[in-house]
Amino acid sequence: MIRFLFRFTGFWLLAGGFVALIVDGTRSIAAAGLVFTSTGDAWFALSPGSLEKAEASGRAGMPEIWSHAILPLLSLPAFVLLVVLGVAFMSIGRVRERSRFEVS
Structure with missing residues (x-):
């Protein structure tokens, strides 16, 4: 359950980072230069x-x-922080694969 919450939160942080990147990209195109929030x-x-x-x-x-x-x-920039936090949460909540050589 805790892993799910970490993955869920990480997914939404990544989505927020992507939205922030799109907004900054749109503003950069309109301003004809790099604009970061x-x-x-x-x-x-x-x-x-x-x-x-x-x-x-x-x-x-x-x-x-x-x-x-x-x-x-x-x-x-907001997208950098959101993406880094999202990746960190996703990696904390990842399901670890078992090695085929691991003894149960």
Whole structure:
């Protein structure tokens, strides 16, 4: 059951990454240059209040982690982060093949 949840979540993250890539590609064609939506911009567009709360709690609680780990992740293109997380979840939830030489 847990493997299914990891695969299901990974599938939707991959789908979201693909949609973000299509949106960025469409915007790039319209702008006649490369245009990427950062993860922070996408998060702000979806839920500005939660981003502000996360930023306030991150700066208050762990400012070093916020500035050295979270901010670089928020500056990545959204499709890159979604695809990497999707692949990670899919690999965690994969069904391992048994070797034909393995003794049961």
